[in-house]
Amino acid sequence: MDSILQQIDVGDLVHADRVHRSVYTDPAIFDLEMDRIFGRAWVYIGHDSEVPEFGDYVTRTMGKRPVIMCRHTDGEVYVIHNSCGHRGAKVCVEPRGNAQPFQCPYHGWTFKTNGDLEAVSMPRGYGESLDMSDPGLGMRQLPKVDNYRGFVFACLDEDAESLDTWLGPVRQSIDDIADRSPSGKVRLTAGIHRYVFRGNWKFQLENTVDMYHVPFSHESTLNRQGKQFSRRKGDDSGSSISDAGAAAKRWEQREAWGAAENGHSYTGHQPVADKKRDDPIYQSYVESLEGKHTPERLAEVLAPRRHNTAFYPNMSLQALNQHVRVIYPISVDRTEIMVWPVLFEGVPDEMNQDIIRGLNVTHSAASLIQTDDLENFHRCQEGANAENSEWVWFARGLDTDHKDNHGDIINTGTGELPQRAQFVAWARLMAP
Ligand code: FES
């Protein structure tokens, strides 16, 4: 199949109000995304609580590039290429483990947990020419790695801006969830929901910050009174998400925000019945936070303003059913999702178990909500093959977008501002 890139420039695929459907179907565009977007952006790799002990590691990808996040003897977390310095074989294939040291299965070279070459098998065969300190023979560290409150990001572009600058206002979403933990730390150690869907990776990214679809796609989660299931103890009534009347107005009134350049975005909070949560465990949790924050910050922390935050290009962090979700593109029409419950450190086990239970209902492969969206992604992928409109539209709310003090864009509720912000970043990162 010929690529549309033989006819037009990649920048012409994105307009202010629409994108060309080939961004979801053209394998050459997918390859370029893996190269440029995942080669230029700061990409979330993992959380440092996943590798607590020396030698602990997890394997991840940045686009198509295999990487390893591991804890070294100096106590620091490193991100290194998952490729042997000898002939390039992938060294680790397990999702997680403990290595002291890493050993390549092909010819047995070994590497320290910071990626340095440790030993070469049968070294006498190399004579004088072997320079063990040559980083080119190791599993090289990524040029930029940074950790914000336990969330580890890496970037392949040596000239990239700092992580702090890249994240900008979405750092606050990490602060909000970490500050809800009495120790200021969260743990992503409860296991992972993991599944693959038959659709392009961007469908999931767009959907994480799409409030327009909720009353329609998730209608089947309502009971006869128009209420959703209870999400947590104390929330007796469940959310109201119908497209009629007051509920629809509330969805429209929620805030949406999009970064001017880097593609991050968030949607406004869905009120939960926290104030009614009068069980003793929750009350003792609130008391444990009282000494940590000012009364104003405590109120903010307990009722976060943001619902879902999408960290461009492929991570989202949710405050309601608290989790980290990472989107791993496999091919132009196949994507893997991994979802981690975010647990608090220093709270009763029952509270963390409640968080895990809530997420089983909303974001597991067999959940009530995510399954609706996976169906949407399949349909978007199949529909993109029809010779109907060449364009996919994101015009909703475009004429009412306005700038905040930082030049970022804000709007209310159910507009398609977050998706427009994502494609502004897409076009910028995809440029030659
Ligand atoms: S490819 Fe790894 S030791 Fe040869």
Ligand SMILES: [Fe+2]
């Ligand atoms: Fe949804």
